[in-house]
Amino acid sequence: MRSAVDTSRETPFRCLSVDMSWSSSSNYLCISTSSSSSLISSNELARFNRLACESERHRGKCQDLNRPTNIFAYNSLKPPSFKFDKGQRRKDHVLKKPRNISAYYSLKPPSYKFDALEPYMSKRTLEVHWGKHHRGYVESLNKYLEKDDILYGYTLDELIRVTYNNGNPLPEFNAAAQVWNHDFFWESMQPGGGNLPILGLLQQIEKDFGSFSSFREEFIETALTLFGSGWVWLVLKRNEKRLAIATTTNAVTPLVWDDIPLLSLDMWEHAYYLDYKNDKARYANVFMDHLVSWNAALARIARAQAFVNLGEPKIPVA
Amino acid sequence: MALRTLATRKTLGALSRFPQQLRGLQTFTLPDLPYDYGALEPAISGDIMQLHHQKHHQTYITNYNKALEQLDDAIAKGDASTAVKLQSAIKFNGGGHVNHSIFWKNLAPTKEGGGEPPHGSLGWAIDQSYGSVGKLIAKMNAEGAAVQGSGWVWLAVDKELKRLVVETTANQDPLVTKGPSLVPLIGIDVWEHAYYLQYKNVRPDYLKSIWKVINWKYVSEIYEKECP
Numbered sequence: 001m002r003s004a005v006d007t008s009r010e011t012p013f014r015c016l017s018v019d020m021s022w023s024s025s026s027n028y029l030c031i032s033t034s035s036s037s038s039l040i041s042s043n044e045l046a047r048f049n050r051l052a053c054e055s056e057r058h059r060g061k062c063q064d065l066n067r068p069t070n071i072f073a074y075n076s077l078k079p080p081s082f083k084f085d086k087g088q089r090r091k092d093h094v095l096k097k098p099r100n101i102s103a104y105y106s107l108k109p110p111s112y113k114f115d116a117l118e119p120y121m122s123k124r125t126l127e128v129h130w131g132k133h134h135r136g137y138v139e140s141l142n143k144y145l146e147k148d149d150i151l152y153g154y155t156l157d158e159l160i161r162v163t164y165n166n167g168n169p170l171p172e173f174n175a176a177a178q179v180w181n182h183d184f185f186w187e188s189m190q191p192g193g194g195n196l197p198i199l200g201l202l203q204q205i206e207k208d209f210g211s212f213s214s215f216r217e218e219f220i221e222t223a224l225t226l227f228g229s230g231w232v233w234l235v236l237k238r239n240e241k242r243l244a245i246a247t248t249t250n251a252v253t254p255l256v257w258d259d260i261p262l263l264s265l266d267m268w269e270h271a272y273y274l275d276y277k278n279d280k281a282r283y284a285n286v287f288m289d290h291l292v293s294w295n296a297a298l299a300r301i302a303r304a305q306a307f308v309n310l311g312e313p314k315i316p317v318a
Numbered sequence: 319m320a321l322r323t324l325a326t327r328k329t330l331g332a333l334s335r336f337p338q339q340l341r342g343l344q345t346f347t348l349p350d351l352p353y354d355y356g357a358l359e360p361a362i363s364g365d366i367m368q369l370h371h372q373k374h375h376q377t378y379i380t381n382y383n384k385a386l387e388q389l390d391d392a393i394a395k396g397d398a399s400t401a402v403k404l405q406s407a408i409k410f411n412g413g414g415h416v417n418h419s420i421f422w423k424n425l426a427p428t429k430e431g432g433g434e435p436p437h438g439s440l441g442w443a444i445d446q447s448y449g450s451v452g453k454l455i456a457k458m459n460a461e462g463a464a465v466q467g468s469g470w471v472w473l474a475v476d477k478e479l480k481r482l483v484v485e486t487t488a489n490q491d492p493l494v495t496k497g498p499s500l501v502p503l504i505g506i507d508v509w510e511h512a513y514y515l516q517y518k519n520v521r522p523d524y525l526k527s528i529w530k531v532i533n534w535k536y537v538s539e540i541y542e543k544e545c546p
Contacts, residue, residue, distance in 0.1 A: 132519045174466055227410045228489035229467035229510075250467040268467070269510035270519060278373045278511060 104145070105156065105179060107138045110186035117191055120290045125274045133270055134182040141175035156180050157255060164256040177251040181231060181264065184253075188263045190293035197294040201262075201301050204310065208243040216288050219245055219265075223284040226267050234263040234297065236304050260304040262297045343390050345383040348376050349419055357427035361527040363516045371422070374511055378414030378490070385411055413490035417470055420505050426533035433530040440503075440534070440541040447482045454484070459525040461486050462508045472496075473504040473537075477544045501544050503537045 110130065115123040145151055151172060154162060160180055163173035196212055197205060209215035222245050223232045230249040237244050237259050246254050246261075254261045265287055266272075272283040351371060356364030385407040392400040426432035435451045436444065448454040454473070461484055462471035469488045476483055478499040485496045493502045506528060513524035 128518050136519065227406070228469075270514060273511060273514045277369055277515075278377070 104142055105138055107135050108183055108186075110189075112191050117189065117291060120275075120286045121189070122275050125271070128274065129266075129270060130182070130186070134179070137175050137178040137182065141172065141179055144172045144175060160253065160255055164252075174251045177253050180255070181251065181253055181266070184261065185231075185264050185266050187296050188265075188293055189287075189291045190295065193293045194288065194290040195294065197297060199298065200305075201294065201298045204243055204301065215245075220281070220284045220288060222247055223265055223267055224280055229268040232265045232267055233261045236260040236262060236301060236308060236310075238308050241308055241310055260300070260308065262300045262304070263292060265292075343386060345386060346379050346415055348372075348379055349422065351422050353425075353427050353430070357429075358425060358432070358531045361531045362425075362513075366511075366513065366515050369515075370418075370507075370512060375415070375418045378411045378418065381407065382411035382415050409492075409495075410490050413492040416492050417490055417505055417507070420502055421507055423536050424504050424506075424533055425528075425531050426536070428530060430533075431535050432533055434534055436534040436538050438538055438542070439545065440538040443482055443541070443545070455529055458484055458504075458506070459522060462506055462525045463522045465508050468509040471506050471508055472500075472502050474500040474502050475541055475544050477501050480545050501540070503540055504532060 107130075110126070114126040114130075117126065151159060151162065156176065156179065159176045160173065163170040163176055165173070196202060202212065205212055205215050209218065219232065219234065226232065226247050228249060230247055231253070233246045233248065233254050235244055235246045235254045236242070243262070244259075246259070248254065265284065267280070272280065276283045276286075348371070351367075354364075355367040355371070358364075358367060385404050389401055389404045389408065391397075392404065435441065441451070444451055444454050448457065458471055458473060465471065465486050465488070467488070469486055469491075470493075472485045472487065472493050474483050474485055474493055474497075475481070476497065476499050482503075483497075483500065485493065485500065487493060487496060493500050493505070506525065508521060508525070513521065517524040
């Protein structure tokens with residue numbers, strides 16, 4: 001966990017708060033500047049203050065009381081090992097600190113073991129797909145964000161929208177969007193998945209596609225007619241207030257059109273090549289029959305209904 | 319093993335030839351490889367070559383033929399909207415066929431001269447434009463690794479400007495989409511199916527190894543035809 005406390009003697013206490021934003025339960029930590037200091041618990045705050053005092057004690061006479069003290073990564077804080085020369089005065093503070101605050105995103109593992117999806121998606125595929133591809137995207141995203149703090153302070157969803165830049169994606173877009181896409185994809189699958197959706201989701205699918213089987217056919221056909229690398233999504237369209245099947249190329253996600261994705265299927269070749277070679281049809285069918293997590297989709301649409309009014313409210317007759 | 323693969327290749331070609339030629343529409347068949355599937359080891363494994371040729375390329379050809387038939391029908395009926403709608407399928411599948419046909423000719427086993435650097439006018443042109451063959455390779459590898467998703471990286475000659483260019487295309491777009499006067503010399507497939515079984519996600523390793531089996535002789539021939 002990284003956090004920063006900015007204490008200054010003169011100005012009122014300003015706190016860079018740790019904003020733990022969980023979007024689609026994605027595990028990343030983003031540090032954003034916000035004026036509210038209520039997000040840090042009082043324990044943490046006391047700890048920071050204590051550490052701040054400790055480091056100031058070591059600073060000795062060279063301390064510039066007017067300059068704010070920045071402490072980064074409190075868990076690696078230790079007293080400096082060098083002694084001050086009385087004649088020398090360091091411009092900087094005692095602790096060598098990075099100039100910028102960086103936001104870091106973490107690689108969240110799927111909530112099931114790698115061999116839990118056998119025989120439909122092999123352990124090897126998960127090891128390579130998650131361990132190499134997804135990890136690579138996370139690392140390249142972190143590398144991009146280390147360069148400067150222009151893109152500092154966003155949640156991952158916001159970062160995707162910002163870097164998409166309305167169709168002219170910045171270089172960070174690919175990394176950010178693929179991190180999000182893969183997190184979403186792992187959550188869209190579960191061991192023992194498949195079967196039918198239940199409750200409101202089934203009703204909504206039947207309303208918008210006629211029947212579940214026609215939805216399934218359309219989904220699989222869309223997956224097979226996708227050219228190149230991309231994703232197939234079940235989205236809830238905000239404006240039209242209905243479900244739809246969408247395809248995106250490369251790293252694009254329906255988030256950039258402000259739609260709410262409910263399920264995704266990775267049609268990049270790396271997702272199925274080790275298991276199915278070029279047999280996309282079998283992969284798509286197996287996904288629908290055995291892998292797709294309707295529970296996750298149900299949870300997502302339940303949450304989405306807070307934002308999209310899907311039907312007439314059931315007003316009881318008096 | 320070689321005999322059996324020869325047999326399957328020939329029958330594949332024969333089967334798809336029959337129905338279409340009766341209707342007068344020129345359709346396409348899977349071209350044979352001038353070398354065995356395993357001949358390009360260890361740069362590209364035999365498994366990949368077989369899948370790539372027999373499954374992927376064949377699928378492009380099958381779908382291209384289908385799209386051409388549908389286009390033929392649409393044109394005969396004067397159905398403009400269907401004709402236009404089929405264009406993306408034609409570009410994708412037809413492009414796939416064209417690109418892969420070039421790709422097979424670009425490769426040669428090491429025994430038959432694969433990987434041997436170019437001499438003659440092509441070598442001289444490369445040295446002039448890029449400094450050395452090594453620098454050209456580095457440039458193409460960098461561009462190939464940077465392709466997002468699926469695509470190709472090309473060394474082409476602009477036949478009007480008589481200049482060598484390095485280009486990338488997305489999906490199966492043929493090179494002419496990047497410039498009408500570009501003639502492809504070398505095309506390297508950076509779709510994941512071209513390397514995944516062997517190199518997994520490490521595309522740069524694939525790009526480094528493939529130069530050991532590039533058929534520079536064929537490339538020089540094409541170049542000399544365009545720029546005598």
